[in-house]
Amino acid sequence: MSLRYALLALLRVGPLSGYDLQKQFSLSVGHVWHAPDSQIYPELRKMETEGLIEGEEQPRGQRATRRVYHVTETGDLAFLEWLQTPLAYARVRDPAHLRAAYLEAATPKVARAFLQAHIGQWEGELAQWEGELVRIAVVDNPMLVRRLAGTRPGDRDRTIAFKRFTYEGLVDRARGEIAWARRGLELVDGLEGSGGAWAALPAARA
Amino acid sequence: MSLRYALLALLRVGPLSGYDLQKQFSLSVGHVWHAPDSQIYPELRKMETEGLIEGEEQPRGQRATRRVYHVTETGDLAFLEWLQTPLAYARVRDPAHLRAAYLEAATPKVARAFLQAHIGQWEGELAQWEGELVRIAVVDNPMLVRRLAGTRPGDRDRTIAFKRFTYEGLVDRARGEIAWARRGLELVDGLEGSGGAWAALPAARA
DNA sequence: GCGGCCATGTAAGTGGTTACATGATTGA
DNA sequence: TCAATCATGTAACCACTTACATGGCCGC
Structure with missing residues (x-):
């Protein structure tokens, strides 16, 4: 459940593609919350269907495209609300x-x-x-x-x-x-x- | 994957039923590795089919029974081997x-x-x-x-x-x-x- | 006889892991 | 032309969570 907020945190500073996100992830939030690309791409799609972010297809070269996401107002509010919700601490498992x-x-x-x-x-x-x-x-x-x-x-x-x-x-x-x-x-x-x-x-x- | 070794650790000191294990769990290993009963019972069954432990039905009152497990030699060896395998550290997710x-x-x-x-x-x-x-x-x-x-x-x-x-x-x-x-x-x-x-x-x- | 404990689960869902799959683009 | 990197996923699996289900036993 934290993954989406980690992604929102990154997207709140500016639009990024899934690929960019994945790269930035390992350089910033990834230091506190690891996520592989195979988890990031589907999560972005899910967040889009839930209206937290919006993606835009951008041409790349002749045939290829990349999907650049930006945070919607709903997404921004969701992030701010998340900051206020009490943390769900996981049971010890060490x-x-x-x-x-x-x-x-x-x-x-x-x-x-x-x-x-x-x-x-x-x-x-x-x-x-x-x-x-x-x-x-x-x-x-x-x-x-x-x-x-x-x-x-x-x-x-x-x-x-x-x-x-x-x-x-x-x-x-x-x-x-x-x-x-x-x-x-x-x-x-x-x-x-x-x-x-x-x-x-x-x-x-x- | 650690759950079974936590269970083996407890069973190695003596036979216990799933219910006993569940109780002991919260009083000992549970302090480092939490597990709910809904996870313990199936895991015990699985461990039994894999030959790590053996269960024995014991009568309780007139009709009821309880299943008491003890560690097999295979299970004992598996535990000792586990101690020697390098720990798989989970990626940070905090x-x-x-x-x-x-x-x-x-x-x-x-x-x-x-x-x-x-x-x-x-x-x-x-x-x-x-x-x-x-x-x-x-x-x-x-x-x-x-x-x-x-x-x-x-x-x-x-x-x-x-x-x-x-x-x-x-x-x-x-x-x-x-x-x-x-x-x-x-x-x-x-x-x-x-x-x-x-x-x-x-x-x-x- | 009844409430609390003994005893054992199932079912559905979530979040994460690992491995695999595909193809376009860019620069050397 | 070839390798690196850009770009986006799918599929199968596993551990764990939450909620629910069932019924006998024991002492008061």
């Missing part, structure tokens, strides 16, 4: 912490591999989000630039402030996950060292 | 941060409501997880007690250590989310105070 809870049944090696992969995963995300923070600071994100161009000067600080706030939150989370996994590695070291006969093939317990 | 990124289009009031709801949400989770940490510390969780009963004394520390590690991670995350949202509230205060004509019905920008 594969990493599920796995962590049963690491005692794995070997130290396997436990370490898991924790190191977790660190790697979040370091990747962290790099993305930190990069985005830098691009926000120097106003270098194409989507942000377009948005600011259509924003009254007094409102720019606010726009930038909330983008920064968002990515700072993500960066914090990534750092938290990394710190947690590092503590996990220390825990594994400690458990392995302190006498207990861990790794005495606990996986072979029939 | 409704709260998506919303946060566009708060400049909302009124200060709406922005505050969102952030306060976020704090409330995570305070609720935090309370759950902190409670679980306490129950781990005093070894007062029924599922944990059962598990420890079937564990060699030397392995108990390890079992407890990983449970604690898991919930500490969740507690950290909750605290992080709360701290982030509080900073958001301060940001809203600052933006509203500092001259800018926010709240001058920005939602009415046609």
